[in-house]
Amino acid sequence: MSAFELVLAPEGPGGPDGSGGGAPWAWPEASEYERALPLVAAAVGAGSVPLEVLLHLYAYEVLERVREARTRGEAGPLALPFWPAALFAAAGIGAHAARELEQALGEVRVRLGSLDPSALDRAQRRWLGGQALDSAAYARALAELAAARAWGRA
Amino acid sequence: MSRAWSVLPPPGPLSWLHPELAGLDRAVRARAAARSPVRCVDLGAARWSTAALASAEELELAGGPLGRALREHLGAALGSGTRLTLSEAPGEVAGVLATLTAGTSWWLTPLGAADAGAELAAREALPLTPASAERVRAARRTDAAWVLPIADARDVDEALRALARDPAPFRAAGLVPFFAERAPATSGARPATRRASAWFGILPGDECPTALRLGLRELVRLLHPERTLAQRAHENHALAASDLYAQALAGRFLAPPPEARRARARIVALEGIDGSGKSSHVAGLRAFLEQRGVPCKAYKIYRHGVFHATVTDLTRRCAGEHELHLWRLQRLAKLFDSLKALEGALRADLERPGVLLFDRYVFTHLAAEAGRLHHDPYARELLASFPAPDLFWLLDLPAERALERIGQRGERTVDENRYMLGRYRDVLLDLADRRGARVLSAEAPFEANQAVLRADVVRLLEAEEVRA
Numbered sequence: 001m002s003a004f005e006l007v008l009a010p011e012g013p014g015g016p017d018g019s020g021g022g023a024p025w026a027w028p029e030a031s032e033y034e035r036a037l038p039l040v041a042a043a044v045g046a047g048s049v050p051l052e053v054l055l056h057l058y059a060y061e062v063l064e065r066v067r068e069a070r071t072r073g074e075a076g077p078l079a080l081p082f083w084p085a086a087l088f089a090a091a092g093i094g095a096h097a098a099r100e101l102e103q104a105l106g107e108v109r110v111r112l113g114s115l116d117p118s119a120l121d122r123a124q125r126r127w128l129g130g131q132a133l134d135s136a137a138y139a140r141a142l143a144e145l146a147a148a149r150a151w152g153r154a
Numbered sequence: 155m156s157r158a159w160s161v162l163p164p165p166g167p168l169s170w171l172h173p174e175l176a177g178l179d180r181a182v183r184a185r186a187a188a189r190s191p192v193r194c195v196d197l198g199a200a201r202w203s204t205a206a207l208a209s210a211e212e213l214e215l216a217g218g219p220l221g222r223a224l225r226e227h228l229g230a231a232l233g234s235g236t237r238l239t240l241s242e243a244p245g246e247v248a249g250v251l252a253t254l255t256a257g258t259s260w261w262l263t264p265l266g267a268a269d270a271g272a273e274l275a276a277r278e279a280l281p282l283t284p285a286s287a288e289r290v291r292a293a294r295r296t297d298a299a300w301v302l303p304i305a306d307a308r309d310v311d312e313a314l315r316a317l318a319r320d321p322a323p324f325r326a327a328g329l330v331p332f333f334a335e336r337a338p339a340t341s342g343a344r345p346a347t348r349r350a351s352a353w354f355g356i357l358p359g360d361e362c363p364t365a366l367r368l369g370l371r372e373l374v375r376l377l378h379p380e381r382t383l384a385q386r387a388h389e390n391h392a393l394a395a396s397d398l399y400a401q402a403l404a405g406r407f408l409a410p411p412p413e414a415r416r417a418r419a420r421i422v423a424l425e426g427i428d429g430s431g432k433s434s435h436v437a438g439l440r441a442f443l444e445q446r447g448v449p450c451k452a453y454k455i456y457r458h459g460v461f462h463a464t465v466t467d468l469t470r471r472c473a474g475e476h477e478l479h480l481w482r483l484q485r486l487a488k489l490f491d492s493l494k495a496l497e498g499a500l501r502a503d504l505e506r507p508g509v510l511l512f513d514r515y516v517f518t519h520l521a522a523e524a525g526r527l528h529h530d531p532y533a534r535e536l537l538a539s540f541p542a543p544d545l546f547w548l549l550d551l552p553a554e555r556a557l558e559r560i561g562q563r564g565e566r567t568v569d570e571n572r573y574m575l576g577r578y579r580d581v582l583l584d585l586a587d588r589r590g591a592r593v594l595s596a597e598a599p600f601e602a603n604q605a606v607l608r609a610d611v612v613r614l615l616e617a618e619e620v621r622a
Contacts, residue, residue, distance in 0.1 A: 032494035039493050039539050047230065048412075048535045050400065053486060060464075060487045068460040095350045095395040097479035104468060104480075 004066055004106065005076030007154045008142070009113030010123035012079045023077035023154075026065035033061050034126070041129025051132055052093045058128060059084035059101050066105055076109075081123040082138070083110070089141035091133045111154040112146050115139040158212040160190045160241070163220040164198040166399045168355040171381060171388055172330045197224070204231040212237040219351035220399070227403040282316045287323040301332040302373065310369030314376075321376045331373040333358050348479070352399030353392035356385070387528060393478040396529060411534055414542035417504040420614060421541055423515035424607075425586070426549035427578045428570055429559035430596040431603075435549065436513045438604045439611065448615065449508030453500055455492040456514050465491075469568055482531050489519060489536045496539060504541065509611065516540050517585050518578075525577040526569075545610055548586040549603070551596035553579060 007023040027033055040057060043049035062080055069078060085098040102108075114120075120135035145151075169176035176198070187194035192214075195207070207213060213228065215221040217240045225238050232238075282302070304310055313331075317324050332355045349357070357370055367389070374385040391398055401407065422439070424432045436452050443450040468484040471477045503510060516537045523530040551559075553575035560570050569575065586593050592610065594603050 032498060035497040036490060036493040039497070040490065040536065043532075043535050043538075047404070048406075049532050050397075052395070053532055053536075056483055056486055057490045060483060060490070064460060064464050064487075067464050071460060095348050095397065095479075097395065097477075097483045099348075100468075100471070100477045100480050101483070103477075104471065 002075050002107070003109045004070065004074075005078070005109045005111070006066070007077050007079045007111050007113055008081075008083055009079045009154060010081045010116075010119045011114065012081070023079040026062065026069070026078040026080055037127075037129045044132070045130065051091055052088075052096060054128060054132065055084065055087050055091060055093065056097060058082065058087065059096075059098055063101050063104055066108070070106070077111075079113075081127045082120075083142055083145065086138055086142035086145050087133065089145075090138035110146075110149070110151045112142070112151055113154045115142065157210070158192050158214060159207070159210040160187075160192050160194045161207070161213045161215050161224070162187075162194065162196045162198060163216060163224040164402070166220045166223070166352045166354075167388055167392075168332075171356065171384055172378070174328060175330060204228065208232055208236060210236060212239065214239050214241050217241050219354040223350070223352045223397075223399050224403060227400060231404075282313060282324075284320055284323040287327040287329070290327040290329070291323070301330045302377075303332050304366075304370060304373070305333075307363055307366045307369060310366055310373065314369060314372060317373070317376050325377055329377055331370060331377060333370060348395070349392045350395065350397035350400065352397065353388070356388050357392055390478060390481075391529065394482040394527070395479050396482055396527075396531060398529070412538035415539070417510075417541035419504050419506055420509045420545075420618065421504075421512065421515075421543040422509055422545045422611065422614075423512045423517065423543040424547050424549065425514060425517045425521075425582055425591070426596060427551060427553070427556050427575050427582070428567075429556035430549040430551040431600065432513050432549060434600065435604060435607060436511045438600075439511055439607055442604075442608050443509055443511075443611065449506070450511065451503055451508070452511045452513060453495070453503075454513050455495045455500075455516075456488070456518065457491055457495060461487075461491050466567070473568070482527065485523060485527060485531055485533075488522070489533055492516075492519065493536065493539065509615075512543070515543060515546070517546070517582060517589075520585060521578045521581040524581045525574060544614055546586070546589055546591040547607060547610070548582055548591050548593045549596040550579070550583065550593050555597060 005023075006026075009023065012025045013022055040049065040054050044051055044054050062084060065078065069076065084096075084101060088094075088096040088098055117135040117139060120138055121131065124131055124133070124135065165176040187196060193210075195202070207228065213236060215225050215228075215238060221240050225240060228236070228238055302313060304313065357367060371382070371385060371389070375382045424435055426432050440450055440452050465484045465487050468480045468487070472481045472484075500510075516533075519533045519537060520530070523533045553572045556575050557570065557572060560566065569578065583593070585591070592606070594606060596603075
């Protein structure tokens with residue numbers, strides 16, 4: 001199986017800084033994920049479901065979208081707003097399944113787009129249903145992860 | 155408004171497994187409360203509410219893993235109006251255990267020794283021998299407990315060697331096996347165990363070698379045979395990242411279920427384990443309703459395609475007790491996929507008159523949570539958007555008969571075995587009983603069951619007409 005290419009671009013291909021490098025979103029237009037997300041985000045906001053559940057669902061979604069593209073014979077690039085392990089780190093959640101989900105992804109090649117906090121804030125509202133965590137903390141966690149794994153810039 | 159309160163967290167999983175530690179906790183707490191110059195609130199002593207704590211300006215929480223979990227919970231529940239701090243001197247068992255130094259493992263270590271008599275107070279630990287165990291048994295006080303600290307696989311091996319020859323004296327001494335995290339030498343960072351902090355003492359998380367995990371199990375079996383299964387359940391929850399302590403703090407197990415919404419369409423749910431004939435009956439009912447000119451659609455909220463292949467792959471990765479974080483995650487993913495189905499074409503159909511027939515409904519999710527996890531990882535909350543069914547039937551079938559029927563279909567899923575189908579069936583029968591469902595034997599002739607289902611639907615629709 002060849003390496004699948006992913007671009008971490010909080011505002012996707014249409015972002016003002018162009019850091020997505022033109023990679024299309026991993027999700028189709030008006031995706032099921034975006035339609036169902038408010039139900040989970042509302043439960044998190046009401047305190048009846050913890051944030052880790054929402055972050056796990058986002059992390060799983062990344063896996064499903066990559067597998068879907070692979071079944072079409074594609075190898076990317078696809079744009080993702082966030083990298084799951086960095087989300088968990090930024091939220092201070094130590095007990096999570098990001099490692100297992102990354103293993104299930106198969107070989108991937110990741111490039112970094114913008115880490116601008118305001119772009120990350122906007123991406124949180126769209127893809128996490130609200131301001132779930134500190135964007136600056138996410139940017140720091142992602143930068144550390146990228147350095148450790150030698151991920152390049154988009 | 156009070157200025158500052160000292161707060162002791164309620165007992166956690168270690169005391170759930172070893173209740174004698176809760177007794178020790180209470181004694182330690184009482185002493186802490188007596189010493190405290192400020193108001194001391196023991197959340198383990200009585201029912202409590204977050205609202206009652208909100209009247210303090212500052213809450214100083216006893217340190218240790220439970221205190222950290224409580225700070226996280228209260229931080230979210232109280233917002234920024236109340237300052238939360240962790241005391242440096244923990245007032246609970248965890249704090250005492252945290253003082254264990256490297257090299258003391260495989261020794262018997264007293265807890266609460268300051269109140270356990272001069273003889274024990276003079277000692278920090280005893281070697282792990284039958285003679286020591288006998289002294290511990292003789293010296294035990296109601297407010298003292300002795301633990302057997304374990305830090306690595308070597309400790310387990312040595313402890314097992316000592317116990318295996320003659321476990322009786324150690325069992326009589328009431329020793330509690332305890333996984334003690336050694337403090338990192340230089341960085342000061344806590345070990346990355348990927349288990350919620352409240353599971354401390356039970357196991358080290360999934361960074362440990364399998365031999366250590368199996369060894370801890372064996373120690374519990376030798377010392378407390380009646381807790382063997384409970385320890386396994388705790389271990390599975392911890393390794394699957396289920397934070398039961400946080401859920402207990404949030405009062406999740408006391409909260410009433412969310413009130414189900416009503417839909418304009420009439421919701422008709424058929425449930426049953428694999429092979430019970432749901433799809434055939436849904437097709438029969440649909441044809442019957444269409445013949446009568448009733449607007450009708452059939453739905454499956456358990457979908458196939460890439461989603462199903464992905465969650466099936468994740469489930470298979472857990473075989474042999476591997477990657478247990480995925481065991482919980484695949485259930486969450488299935489819940490979310492049903493929400494995706496809800497927010498698709500189904501959402502509009504719910505607001506139209508007619509009948510919606512469901513080939514499985516939310517009850518299958520609930521059966522899967524209890525059947526697979528023995529715990530609900532937020533299905534109740536996440537599925538609250540689904541309206542309550544107007545009719546709920548359970549096509550009941552013994553697991554053995556289901557397997558005979560499934561056997562003709564090809565490759566089996568991880569659930570298609572006698573044990574798992576039996577668990578699903580038990581939970582569905584319980585749900586049917588509590589939700590007032592009609593239970594039909596799936597072994598009855600198809601036409602007989604169809605006649606019952608059709609009569610029920612006709613009665614429902616006639617009642618609707620009367621109301622209209």
